[in-house]
Each structure stands twice: as C-alpha cells, then as structure tokens.
Amino acid sequence: MDRFEYIEARLFEGENYLKRDKNVKIYDGDDKTHFTDGEVVLTTHRILWGKPGDIPKGLVCLSLHLYYVFCIEEESGGVFGLGGPKRILLHLGPALPGKRPGPAVVSPFHFVKFSFKDGIDQVFYKALTDAVAAKAWERPATISSPTSVTSSNASSKPTVTPVNSKIRSGIVGIERSIEEQHRATDQSISVAFQDLKKLMEKAKDMVAISKNISTKIRDKQGDISEDDTVRFKAYLMSLGIDDPVTRDAFRSDSDYYLGLSQQISDMMVAVLMDCGGIMSLADVWCRVNRARGLELISPEDLLNACKLLQTIGAPMTLRKFPSGACVLQLNSQRDEEVAKTTCELLEENGYLTPVKLSQIANVSVLLARERLFTTERLGMACRDESIEGLAFYPNLFLREAS
Amino acid sequence: MRRHAGVGAIQKQRLQQEKYREKGSEIQENQFQQMSKQLEVFRENLEEFATKHKNEIKKNAQFRRQFQEMCAAIGVDPLASGKGFWSVLGIGDFYYEIGVQIVEVCLATNYKNGGLITLEELRTRLIAARGKAKIHQEITNEDLLVAVKKLRIFGNGFTVVPMGKGKWLVQSVPGELNLDQTLVLQKASGLGTAWVSISILIDDLGWTETRAQNALNHMVKEGLAWVDTQDTKETLYWFPSMFSECVAA
Structure with a gap:
C-alpha cells in the first residue's frame, strides 16, 4: 500500500488510457482497506483508483505506477473458487525514494490486491499484463513523473500501446480494433472534460462524438431516453439559433425588440406551419428560449417583440382571444383567408355547425365557431339560429344575384 | 478445393453461420454497452459544466453553440442554475429556466393528458428531466408556482387551478386550442x-x-x-x- 500516491487524475505526456472497470476494492496485502467500491483506470503507465466519477473529473485519486509491478496473478474468490477469479494480485517492488505522499507510509506487505465485485474482466486483465510487459515508461523522453512533463520535448511521441503494433485479422482483430476505438474515445472524452478551457479547445470533436454516440444509441434502442420530456427537450434544443439577439447589442429597447421580433418570426414560421398555423404564446416562449440556449428572454420581452411582428411585415401576428389567451398566428389564418376556406367548406357540405366544422378542420369547437362568425361577418355565410342550435349556410345572395 | 457434400456438411455450415451470428450480436451488444457508458460520462460531465460554468459558456458565442449541440445530442438540459441569491427577489434566470422547463414538460405530455397535469407530476417529471444532481431535487412546488406566475402576461392560456388541500392543476392548453x-x-x-x-x-x-x-x-x-x-x-x-x-x- 505504501507504493500508492495521491495525485490528480490526469494523464502524463505520452501516457495513454487503456481500460477501466468499476466496483473495485483494494486490499493491502491480505488486509481490507477503506478503498472500496471505486473505479479503476488502467493507463500505459499507471493504475488509477478513485471514487466513482472522480477520475473523469480529474479529482485527486490513488495512483500506482506500473513499474512497481513485477508479477501479476489471478486469485479466485469464494470458498471453493466458484464463479471465476475475482481478484488480481500484484507483486510489487520496493518503494522508490522521491515518491509523492500516499495513503500509507509503510506497509508490511509486498503485494496488493484489486478485488472486482463483478469478476475480473478478461480484457482488463489482458490489457494490464500487456501494459506491464510493454514497459511504456522505459521509452525515451517522457518519464512518468509530472515534473518532467514540461521538459519533455517534441520527440515524445505518444507511446504505442502493445495492441497497436499487432497485425489484426479475423474476428479477434475486429474486436480489438473496436475496443481500441472505444478506448480512444474514452480517453478523448476524459481529457476534454478536465476543465472548461480544454473542452472549448476540443469542442468540435466532442460535438461529433456526442452526435455519434447518440445516433448509435438511437439506432439500437430507438431513442436516447425513455423520458418524454428529455426526448422533447433534445428535439427543441436541436433547432438552435446560431446567434441569439441580445439586449446588449442594441442601443435602445425598441431596436432590441425589432431585432428579437425578426428572429422570432424567422424561427417560428416553419414551426407554425407544422402545427396548424396557431400556437399559444407560452409554447412560443418555451421554444424560442430553447432555441436560444442559455440566452433566455423574459415573457415580457417576448410579448413586446410579438407586438412588433406586424410592423416588420412578418408572416404572422400576435392575437388575443376573447378569453384572454394570447396566440401567435400565421397570416394564412387571417380573417379573409379563414373566410375563404370556410366558405369553400360550406359549399362542399351544404351547411356547417361549429361542431361539424371542428371535426372537419380538426380544430377546437370554440375556434370553429369563431371561424364561422368571421365568415359571416365578411358576408360569406348566413346564420340559421334555431332550437336545434346554430348552423351556417352559404350566402346564396352572393352567387345567385350576379 | 474439396467440396463439402451431404447432410453433415450442411449442418456444419449452419452451425458455423450460427456461431458467426452469435459472435456478431455479441460484438454489437458489447459496443452498445460501451456507448451507453460513454453517454453516461458525457451526461454527467455536461450537467456539471452547465451548472458550474454557465457564464463562461455564455460569453463565447461559438462555444455556446457547440455546447448546446452537445446537450441536444445527449439530452442534457443546459439550463441548470440553482436558486441563487438574486432569485429570491425574482431577479435572475432561475425562474425563467424553470418556466421554460415547465412549459416543456406540459408540451411533451399533452398528447396523453390533453394539457392538464397535476403540479406533483409536473414537478417529478421536471426534476427527472433536469438531471440527477442534488440542487435539482430542491425545487419546490412554490418555485413552480412562482415560475408559472411569470407566464401570466400571456393571458390565461397557461394557468394554475387550485384544487384545494395544497393540490394544484396546471392547464397548458387554452380553450381555443383544446x-x-x-x-x-x-x-x-x-x-x-x-x-x-x-x-x-x-x-x-x-x-x-x-x-x-x-x-x-x-x-x-x-x-x-x-x-x-x-x-x-x-x-x-x-x-x-x-x-x-x-x-x-
């Protein structure tokens, strides 16, 4: 146990990520330690152990240099060794001077054990023996000490992992190359998410990887999540606005609202066409903000911007129903257009009640009735109000008189 | 080359194909598991970054776009502010964020509930979609009510109806569109x-x-x-x- 060091989970120059596993317990010799249920990451140079999630975040974890390891064994768990090997036993050389502080200063044992709750992953075991055999730390330039990172010069090419050098063929080869791809991806993810600066540098790759992962998962199980909301969220966010209008960019509020109004109009045209030409303002607010990402606008700003839609000649307008509900409506839903289409439906059906129209046009009864009233107001329908209810007929005066 | 013939050969061939298929699906399954793991790592990291580095992300226009793309692909909500000091006064993005998420939950579920949802269910769904971190669990019904209040200026298209005994019903579809x-x-x-x-x-x-x-x-x-x-x-x-x-x- 005295060979371990405390160190932040970062890869050294020339060090490569190999494999990871979880639910791992460390034994100091034969004794249990309090390092249980952790995650191990195997690199070409070291074995890292940390609490779940700590290693990807680059927090402090335990590190054991592989150059201490001179022999590896598998040890069976359980009384009768049932269920396959559960522990990897590492025989270690003496602690070297100049080592960073670790969890123990001295230890009577010259071996440690890693106990795998779910059994030893043979791929992990193989990678470990390979890494120890490859002795990547003995290669030039990069020594496995963080102080030497700065001194390492251009000659320090990334160390070639043993798997890389083999010629691949057959199924095993395919498996290996898939494995290797995963490993590379794993590594680039963990590097990119070390801090914000790194993520910004690698953002393009990460976007590609994230899309790749989600496409693959979608192929396999239909969608990235069972949750309706998460799916919908992902969909809304994918319709992003590249350059959201912000208040800071404008000198006056009115300019700002004009700009916002234009952007809303551009964005909502397609959406409105998809969903029947009408949408409540709360929906619009949600969609606009999702598309803007982190630059939220307030409901007040949205309302003010929507009031200007007509001024900028947008193909939609803000509309307030008698009930008080505000909606955004495509201009094709304007009175004249509505009257025209309703009139055509009247001709087709002979007569219409709000109920009937609501079923034909697939709109609410309230809206259907309003459409009929509009048509009537423009002189294209005639009302028949009787004990059986309200019905509308085509205006024959228009046609027959001419 | 010797041609295989007879029933034995056919059976052997079939067995072989069976084996290949098995291996194929095994590899696929393996790959899928790896991908799921990576998805998890991504999700955790993105959630954490969204909480911690919101302002830095906002400043850089190009990165902001990329961050949004990643969140969209993985299904992480970039809006993850905690209830900060300012939100007590109703300032700041916290309640707007909640508002956006409330409307989103309503929209996502209204195909099955017709735009009526209890505040309890709304809260459960909202928190589940927000992420696993602890600050998300602390969102209360009162927070939701405050957030919904901000939508009032859109007329009564989006309303909360009290049902008594501290129960509320959120109605997200105005009568005209119902x-x-x-x-x-x-x-x-x-x-x-x-x-x-x-x-x-x-x-x-x-x-x-x-x-x-x-x-x-x-x-x-x-x-x-x-x-x-x-x-x-x-x-x-x-x-x-x-x-x-x-x-x-």
Whole structure:
C-alpha cells in the first residue's frame, strides 16, 4: 500500500488510457482497506483508483505506477473458487525514494490486491499484463513523473500501446480494433472534460462524438431516453439559433425588440406551419428560449417583440382571444383567408355547425365557431339560429344575384 | 478445393453461420454497452459544466453553440442554475429556466393528458428531466408556482387551478386550442348513441377523470351538451346536435 500516491487524475505526456472497470476494492496485502467500491483506470503507465466519477473529473485519486509491478496473478474468490477469479494480485517492488505522499507510509506487505465485485474482466486483465510487459515508461523522453512533463520535448511521441503494433485479422482483430476505438474515445472524452478551457479547445470533436454516440444509441434502442420530456427537450434544443439577439447589442429597447421580433418570426414560421398555423404564446416562449440556449428572454420581452411582428411585415401576428389567451398566428389564418376556406367548406357540405366544422378542420369547437362568425361577418355565410342550435349556410345572395 | 457434400456438411455450415451470428450480436451488444457508458460520462460531465460554468459558456458565442449541440445530442438540459441569491427577489434566470422547463414538460405530455397535469407530476417529471444532481431535487412546488406566475402576461392560456388541500392543476392548453371537445364528439358519434358518460371517456380514451369532467363541463357551459341524471349509475351527457343523425340511422 505504501507504493500508492495521491495525485490528480490526469494523464502524463505520452501516457495513454487503456481500460477501466468499476466496483473495485483494494486490499493491502491480505488486509481490507477503506478503498472500496471505486473505479479503476488502467493507463500505459499507471493504475488509477478513485471514487466513482472522480477520475473523469480529474479529482485527486490513488495512483500506482506500473513499474512497481513485477508479477501479476489471478486469485479466485469464494470458498471453493466458484464463479471465476475475482481478484488480481500484484507483486510489487520496493518503494522508490522521491515518491509523492500516499495513503500509507509503510506497509508490511509486498503485494496488493484489486478485488472486482463483478469478476475480473478478461480484457482488463489482458490489457494490464500487456501494459506491464510493454514497459511504456522505459521509452525515451517522457518519464512518468509530472515534473518532467514540461521538459519533455517534441520527440515524445505518444507511446504505442502493445495492441497497436499487432497485425489484426479475423474476428479477434475486429474486436480489438473496436475496443481500441472505444478506448480512444474514452480517453478523448476524459481529457476534454478536465476543465472548461480544454473542452472549448476540443469542442468540435466532442460535438461529433456526442452526435455519434447518440445516433448509435438511437439506432439500437430507438431513442436516447425513455423520458418524454428529455426526448422533447433534445428535439427543441436541436433547432438552435446560431446567434441569439441580445439586449446588449442594441442601443435602445425598441431596436432590441425589432431585432428579437425578426428572429422570432424567422424561427417560428416553419414551426407554425407544422402545427396548424396557431400556437399559444407560452409554447412560443418555451421554444424560442430553447432555441436560444442559455440566452433566455423574459415573457415580457417576448410579448413586446410579438407586438412588433406586424410592423416588420412578418408572416404572422400576435392575437388575443376573447378569453384572454394570447396566440401567435400565421397570416394564412387571417380573417379573409379563414373566410375563404370556410366558405369553400360550406359549399362542399351544404351547411356547417361549429361542431361539424371542428371535426372537419380538426380544430377546437370554440375556434370553429369563431371561424364561422368571421365568415359571416365578411358576408360569406348566413346564420340559421334555431332550437336545434346554430348552423351556417352559404350566402346564396352572393352567387345567385350576379 | 474439396467440396463439402451431404447432410453433415450442411449442418456444419449452419452451425458455423450460427456461431458467426452469435459472435456478431455479441460484438454489437458489447459496443452498445460501451456507448451507453460513454453517454453516461458525457451526461454527467455536461450537467456539471452547465451548472458550474454557465457564464463562461455564455460569453463565447461559438462555444455556446457547440455546447448546446452537445446537450441536444445527449439530452442534457443546459439550463441548470440553482436558486441563487438574486432569485429570491425574482431577479435572475432561475425562474425563467424553470418556466421554460415547465412549459416543456406540459408540451411533451399533452398528447396523453390533453394539457392538464397535476403540479406533483409536473414537478417529478421536471426534476427527472433536469438531471440527477442534488440542487435539482430542491425545487419546490412554490418555485413552480412562482415560475408559472411569470407566464401570466400571456393571458390565461397557461394557468394554475387550485384544487384545494395544497393540490394544484396546471392547464397548458387554452380553450381555443383544446381538441378534447372534438374528441368527445367523435366518440359520441362513433358510438352512435348521441350521449357519453365520464366512465366511457375514461375507459375508451384513457383519460383521467379530471380531464373528462373538464371537457364535459365546458360543453355543457357552451350549450353543446345536455345533462341527464336519470341514469341510475352516472350522469349522461347528450348532444342535441346528433339527435337527427341518430334518429335517422
């Protein structure tokens, strides 16, 4: 146990990520330690152990240099060794001077054990023996000490992992190359998410990887999540606005609202066409903000911007129903257009009640009735109000008189 | 090359193919698991970054776009502010973020609840979609109510109806856009009876009782339906607009 060091989970120059596993317990010799249920990451140079999630975040974890390891064994768990090997036993050389502080200063044992709750992953075991055999730390330039990172010069090419050098063929080869791809991806993810600066540098790759992962998962199980909301969220966010209008960019509020109004109009045209030409303002607010990402606008700003839609000649307008509900409506839903289409439906059906129209046009009864009233107001329908209810007929005066 | 022949060869070949297929699906399964793991790592990291580095991300326009793309691909919500000092005064993005998420939950579920959802369910869903971190668990019903209040300026298209005993119902679809009444009418004409009852709507359309009652009450108020309490089991709602059709049929 005295060979371990405390160190932040970062890869050294020339060090490569190999494999990871979880639910791992460390034994100091034969004794249990309090390092249980952790995650191990195997690199070409070291074995890292940390609490779940700590290693990807680059927090402090335990590190054991592989150059201490001179022999590896598998040890069976359980009384009768049932269920396959559960522990990897590492025989270690003496602690070297100049080592960073670790969890123990001295230890009577010259071996440690890693106990795998779910059994030893043979791929992990193989990678470990390979890494120890490859002795990547003995290669030039990069020594496995963080102080030497700065001194390492251009000659320090990334160390070639043993798997890389083999010629691949057959199924095993395919498996290996898939494995290797995963490993590379794993590594680039963990590097990119070390801090914000790194993520910004690698953002393009990460976007590609994230899309790749989600496409693959979608192929396999239909969608990235069972949750309706998460799916919908992902969909809304994918319709992003590249350059959201912000208040800071404008000198006056009115300019700002004009700009916002234009952007809303551009964005909502397609959406409105998809969903029947009408949408409540709360929906619009949600969609606009999702598309803007982190630059939220307030409901007040949205309302003010929507009031200007007509001024900028947008193909939609803000509309307030008698009930008080505000909606955004495509201009094709304007009175004249509505009257025209309703009139055509009247001709087709002979007569219409709000109920009937609501079923034909697939709109609410309230809206259907309003459409009929509009048509009537423009002189294209005639009302028949009787004990059986309200019905509308085509205006024959228009046609027959001419 | 020697040609295989006979039943044995065919069986052998079949066995081989079987094995290849098995191996293939095994590899696929493996790959899928790896991908799922990476998805998890991504999700955790993105959630954490969204909480910690919001302002830095906002500043850089290009990166902001990329961050959004990643969040969209993985299904992480970039809006993850905690209730900060300013939000107590109603300033800051916290309540707007919650507002966006509330509307989102309503939109995502209204295909099955017709735009009516209890505040409890709304909260559960909202938190689940927000992420696993602890700050998300601390969002209370009161926070949701404050956030919904901010939507009031859109008229009464999005309202909270008190149900008593600290229970609330959130209605996200204004009457003008609500298709429930149309569905009720379709059901009644489909049955050919010119009447429906609440239990029919619950059983056949899979609605909740509140939703059914709401729709029918509206129709009675609008004069589209007539109430009939003569039935011993439950109230029936008749639609006079269908009388002639039903009589003629």
